Amino acid sequence: MxxxxxxxxxxxxxxxxxxxxxxxxxxxxxxxxxxxxxxxxxxxxxxxxxxxxxxxxxxxxxxxxxxxxxxxxxxxxxxxxxxxxxxxxxxxxxxxxxxxxxxxxxxxxxxxxxxxxxxxxxxxxxxxxxxxxxxxxxxxxxxxxxxxxxxxxxxxxxxxxxxxxxxxxxxxxxxxxxxxxxxxxxxxxxxxxxxxxxxxxxxxxxxxxxxxxxxxxxxxxxxxxxxxxxxxxxxxxxxxxxxxxxxxxxxxxxxxxDAEGHTKQIAIEVVNAASEEDAVVVGHEIARNNLVKTALFGKDPNWGRILAAVGCTDAVFEADELDVAINDVWVCRAGAAAEDRGKVDLSGVNVHITVDLNAGDDSATVWTNDLSHAYVHENSAYSS
Amino acid sequence: MxxxxxxxxxxxxxxxxxxxxxxxxxxxxxxxxxxxxxxxxxxxxxxxxxxxxxxxxxxxxxxxxxxxxxxxxxxxxxxxxxxxxxxxxxxxxxxxxxxxxxxxxxxxxxxxxxxxxxxxxxxxxxxxxxxxxxxxxxxxxxxxxxxxxxxxxxxxxxxxxxxxxxxxxxxxxxxxxxxxxxxxxxxxxxxxxxxxxxxxxxxxxxxxxxxxxxxxxxxxxxxxxxxxxxxxxxxxxxxxxxxxxxxxxxxxxxxxxDAEGHTKQIAIEVVNAASEEDAVVVGHEIARNNLVKTALFGKDPNWGRILAAVGCTDAVFEADELDVAINDVWVCRAGAAAEDRGKVDLSGVNVHITVDLNAGDDSATVWTNDLSHAYVHENSAYSS
Incomplete structure (x- = not known):
């Protein structure tokens, strides 16, 4: 193969x-x-x-x-x-x-x-x-x-x-x-x-x-x-x-x-976006947010950082209509706390984040990794 | 005061x-x-x-x-x-x-x-x-x-x-x-x-x-x-x-x-830009590049990563006209290696990066920090 x-x-x-x-x-x-x-x-x-x-x-x-x-x-x-x-x-x-x-x-x-x-x-x-x-x-x-x-x-x-x-x-x-x-x-x-x-x-x-x-x-x-x-x-x-x-x-x-120094493989699924482009933009913004990435490394279901990342985009959404699930636990509904974040199990390698923009019918998934000590080590310890 | x-x-x-x-x-x-x-x-x-x-x-x-x-x-x-x-x-x-x-x-x-x-x-x-x-x-x-x-x-x-x-x-x-x-x-x-x-x-x-x-x-x-x-x-x-x-x-x-977990205080000075906005855009792109930030944490004058970051912007420049200095050593001229990178002293807290776009008369400085183990630790070890 x-x-x-x-x-x-x-x-x-x-x-x-x-x-x-x-x-x-x-x-x-x-x-x-x-x-x-x-x-x-x-x-x-x-x-x-x-x-x-x-x-x-x-x-x-x-x-x-x-x-x-x-x-x-x-x-x-x-x-x-x-x-x-x-x-x-x-x-x-x-x-x-x-x-x-x-x-x-x-x-x-x-x-x-x-x-x-x-x-x-x-x-x-x-x-x-x-x-x-x-x-x-x-x-x-x-x-x-x-x-x-x-x-x-x-x-x-x-x-x-x-x-x-x-x-x-x-x-x-x-x-x-x-x-x-x-x-x-x-x-x-x-x-x-x-x-x-x-x-x-x-x-x-x-x-x-x-x-x-x-x-x-x-x-x-x-x-x-x-x-x-x-x-x-x-x-x-x-x-x-x-x-x-x-x-x-x-x-x-x-x-x-096989990404450098990761401990998590993260799928960010953005649903009900006004356009596929919006869904991709929101997915990338979350994927690139170092505070989201370090939180996931720390097994912390910090959905507030996810919302803060969404808010940096110009995608179509209202802040008080955002829903977020982490590994199927809807920790955020209508832009505020919902299910107990303590229910989120982040012990495994795979993390699935769902962001519902409630703004349309399009969706997209972006994949990323967490930001770990090993990432910092691999990218600081030698020239590459 | x-x-x-x-x-x-x-x-x-x-x-x-x-x-x-x-x-x-x-x-x-x-x-x-x-x-x-x-x-x-x-x-x-x-x-x-x-x-x-x-x-x-x-x-x-x-x-x-x-x-x-x-x-x-x-x-x-x-x-x-x-x-x-x-x-x-x-x-x-x-x-x-x-x-x-x-x-x-x-x-x-x-x-x-x-x-x-x-x-x-x-x-x-x-x-x-x-x-x-x-x-x-x-x-x-x-x-x-x-x-x-x-x-x-x-x-x-x-x-x-x-x-x-x-x-x-x-x-x-x-x-x-x-x-x-x-x-x-x-x-x-x-x-x-x-x-x-x-x-x-x-x-x-x-x-x-x-x-x-x-x-x-x-x-x-x-x-x-x-x-x-x-x-x-x-x-x-x-x-x-x-x-x-x-x-x-x-x-x-x-x-x-006092930024979380930094070991470097980095000034990114972008000079000879076509506009002040171009200079700011280029500065921010470098400031946000995790590979640049981890390299500086590792005291590595990795100017190639700086050029790769500049290349992600839509600022006015030609790739073969970019000059880069790190702490006053012009490690890159005309988009290629120039002075010996071994001459760059990155032992101190303060780092000054100069990027010459050779595209105009405007300039701007953006300040950032490096990406260290301590940053990862502070942002993963507890919710904030």
């Missing part, structure tokens, strides 16, 4: 020495066709890493034959030299594998911002990965893109005669849009670039864009979807979108479950 | 038993005139506490003779009953002190959201405070409004024959607008309500609105400015605004220095 689950894909993950630990840090994902259609969604951050700027152009060409990914360095804020490094990497991969131009090679990087990549090591790693390319290489590739992740994230969704596979990394800087990370999805479905683009945008909108672990948007976010057409099956747009959304949802939940 | 420094004011702070610790928790500030002009600025949070809703109406009457303040309970999200509690408090104060209507009594509350105040205790506290009213009562009043503050915040600015005094509380939920807190300013200057309003709005805009300790906006923010006219001196608008701004700046810096 990886990027190599669908027919027509090979992958590899090797240790190129970019990480001082000697762990896997360079991955290749190769689309052997017959098709090479592709779509991509990239960070909305205006400070974009060199590989993002490069891959955006590659995806515009609507054909991606290879994705080369590295951890151990983000190649962000590295100036013209950093962009040249990305360009050189794509050219090297294209010539090493043959049968393609550099313009069909997408590049993804993750790691510390502001430092140049050690190119000799990286290119030697490409050599090693090219030799290691295999149908069984999906797990190694998923492992090679990990940074502070404690485990690889992989997924497989089975259609009627076709498959979607995927891998992702991300444990901090998880926020829209996107939920900060790298993600490569593959499918052996027959699908044009427009169909892939539509499926991927809708899937991201409903999954990664609603994952907001720590409110920080990365410079390197990239989600790629590659289709080989090797199954010979052409699903409908609805089938394709549903399968890609399911794959993204699966990966997003794995990201949530 | 308190609210009783200007002529025409008395104050008191007593223990009414609202705090379980037995600490001072109820304050009165009385304007003995001859004037009773006033202005107020309140939280922009749409979930407003009952005392905020009440005091907004009082200030519209342009005359405030007394401010009654309590810690030990925010009286926010308490429904119609909570509003009635505030109303009763104002009526009780007015009848107890005489010579005024309830409509001239402003009310401020701070503490846990969502619980009703113990009114018998509170009103008994008003009795005690009324008896204790004194010219020397300013310090006790400042102490009585503390919550997680470790020390009272007071200020005095001397004009030419007139004075501005003030007190504030606030240690968490510090964010615009306002920097969350209660603040009462007094002056013996002769000044109409319009002049006070203009001075107070400009002062808040430049000081409290640019203090962003943890990005969380409270339900109870209130800044009041009361003028007694007892000096007989009428300063110009410029003189009044300057003195009030200086007083607010002094209090804002005390709030910054």
């Amino acid at each position: 990886t990027v190599t689950s669908p027919k027509g894909f090979r992958a590899a993950g090797v240790a190129a020495g970019l990480k001082s630990t000697g762990a896997l840090d360079l991955a290749l994902v190769v689309n052997d066709g017959p098709d090479a259609t592709a779509a991509g969604v990239f960070t909305a951050n205006r400070v974009k890493a060199a590989p993002v700027l490069w891959s955006q152009q590659v995806v515009k060409g609507r054909a991606v034959k290879v994705v080369v990914l590295n951890s151990g360095g983000a190649n962000a804020c590295t100036g013209p030299g950093g962009f040249q490094d990305t360009h050189s990497t794509a050219e090297y991969v294209a010539s090493r594998l043959g049968g393609m131009g550099a313009g069909q090679v997408a590049v993804c990087s993750t790691g510390l911002i502001g430092e140049r990549l050690p190119m000799p090591k990286l290119l030697a790693g490409v050599d090693g990965a090219a030799k290691a390319l295999a149908k069984a290489g999906g797990f190694a590739a998923a492992e090679a893109i990990m940074t502070t992740d404690t485990r690889p994230k992989v997924v497989e969704i089975t259609g009627d005669g076709w498959t979607v596979g995927g891998m992702a990394k991300g444990a901090g800087m998880l926020a829209p849009s996107l939920a900060t990370m790298l993600c490569v999805l593959t499918t052996d479905a027959v699908a044009g670039a427009d169909a892939l683009d539509e499926a991927l945008r809708e899937a991201c909108r409903l999954t990664f864009d609603r994952l907001d672990s720590d409110g920080c948007m990365s410079t390197n976010d990239t989600v790629l979807l590659l289709a080989s057409g090797a199954s010979g099956v052409e699903p409908t747009q609805e089938e394709l979108t549903a399968a890609v959304t399911q794959a993204c949802h699966g990966l997003a939940q794995q990201l949530l479950a | 308190t609210v009783t420094s200007p002529k025409g004011f008395r104050a008191a702070g007593v223990a009414a038993g609202l705090k379980s610790t037995g600490a001072l928790d109820l304050a009165l500030v009385v304007n003995d005139g001859p004037d009773a002009t006033a202005a107020g600025v309140f939280t922009a949070n749409r979930v407003k506490a009952a005392p905020v809703l009440w005091s907004q109406q009082v200030v519209k009457g342009r005359a405030v003779k007394v401010v009654v303040l309590n810690s030990g309970g925010a009286n926010a999200c308490t429904g119609p009953g909570g509003f009635q509690d505030t109303h009763s408090t104002a009526e009780y104060v007015a009848s107890r002190l005489g010579g005024m209507g309830a409509g001239q009594v402003a009310v401020c509350s701070t503490g846990l959201i969502g619980e009703r105040l113990p009114m018998p205790k509170l009103l008994a506290g008003v009795d005690g405070a009324a008896k204790a009213l004194a010219k020397a009562g300013g310090f006790a009043a400042a102490e009585a409004i503390m919550t997680t503050d470790t020390r009272p915040k007071v200020v005095e600015i001397t004009g030419d024959g007139w004075t501005v005094g003030g007190m504030a509380k606030g240690a968490g939920m510090l964010a615009p607008s306002l920097a969350t807190m209660l603040c009462v300013l007094t002056t013996d200057a002769v000044a109409g309500a319009d002049a006070l309003d203009e001075a107070l709005r400009e002062a808040c805009r430049l000081t409290f609105d640019r203090l962003d300790s943890d990005g969380c906006m409270s339900t109870n923010d209130t800044v009041l400015l009361l003028a007694s006219g007892a000096s007989g001196v009428e300063p110009t608008q410029e003189e009044l605004t300057a003195a009030v701004t200086q007083a607010c700046h002094g209090l804002a810096q005390q709030l910054l220095a």
Whole structure:
């Protein structure tokens, strides 16, 4: 259940020495066709890493034959030299594998911002990965893109005669849009670039864009979807979108479950909003509120902090019509205390917050984590 | 140097038993005139506490003779009953002190959201405070409004024959607008309500609105400015605004220095912005970025996280024209690494970040704190 689950894909993950630990840090994902259609969604951050700027152009060409990914360095804020490094990497991969131009090679990087990549090591790693390319290489590739992740994230969704596979990394800087990370999805479905683009945008909108672990948007976010057409099956747009959304949802939940230093996985469900956008805005505002997040770390059903967060938005609601439930206990009705907060059980990992805006019929769920000592430790003890 | 420094004011702070610790928790500030002009600025949070809703109406009457303040309970999200509690408090104060209507009594509350105040205790506290009213009562009043503050915040600015005094509380939920807190300013200057309003709005805009300790906006923010006219001196608008701004700046810096669990006091100076608003937006985005805040807690000059935060704004800038200095070391020039980050000394409490947008002539400074283990502890270990 990886990027190599669908027919027509090979992958590899090797240790190129970019990480001082000697762990896997360079991955290749190769689309052997017959098709090479592709779509991509990239960070909305205006400070974009060199590989993002490069891959955006590659995806515009609507054909991606290879994705080369590295951890151990983000190649962000590295100036013209950093962009040249990305360009050189794509050219090297294209010539090493043959049968393609550099313009069909997408590049993804993750790691510390502001430092140049050690190119000799990286290119030697490409050599090693090219030799290691295999149908069984999906797990190694998923492992090679990990940074502070404690485990690889992989997924497989089975259609009627076709498959979607995927891998992702991300444990901090998880926020829209996107939920900060790298993600490569593959499918052996027959699908044009427009169909892939539509499926991927809708899937991201409903999954990664609603994952907001720590409110920080990365410079390197990239989600790629590659289709080989090797199954010979052409699903409908609805089938394709549903399968890609399911794959993204699966990966997003794995990201949530491996977020840096969390003790809680929190679903914030906003219901009866005047619009879906209102529901998402309110969900994000709560997800980003440090006082809500620390309260949940402390197992404190502090619904007042939730209301204070809702009040910072311009969503349609009246303050004296807000209802809030924490793990199904309606601690707040009509903007004031209701059921005994002592009834709320926050001993488990999963927390479900329901906010009823009583302003319409739309709803949305945003996922987040708590703010713990371990989060502070992981993000202060070393550069990342 | 308190609210009783200007002529025409008395104050008191007593223990009414609202705090379980037995600490001072109820304050009165009385304007003995001859004037009773006033202005107020309140939280922009749409979930407003009952005392905020009440005091907004009082200030519209342009005359405030007394401010009654309590810690030990925010009286926010308490429904119609909570509003009635505030109303009763104002009526009780007015009848107890005489010579005024309830409509001239402003009310401020701070503490846990969502619980009703113990009114018998509170009103008994008003009795005690009324008896204790004194010219020397300013310090006790400042102490009585503390919550997680470790020390009272007071200020005095001397004009030419007139004075501005003030007190504030606030240690968490510090964010615009306002920097969350209660603040009462007094002056013996002769000044109409319009002049006070203009001075107070400009002062808040430049000081409290640019203090962003943890990005969380409270339900109870209130800044009041009361003028007694007892000096007989009428300063110009410029003189009044300057003195009030200086007083607010002094209090804002005390709030910054007492913010929950901080180890750093961070000034984020954004220069060469296309507009002052752009500079403020960029400053706040950096101030609220948990990855920047944890890095500074870890004494890590991680300028890449600063650039990633800048990139989340819609301010005018080009990513490859951004310069960043940390404590005067220009670690980033033209969006890429410049001076050795190892030169940055982050051993002290004070950190100065300069972000040059290279997009115009405007500038602004936003103040914040780091995100530490102590912050997580203070906000998770008990309800507040």
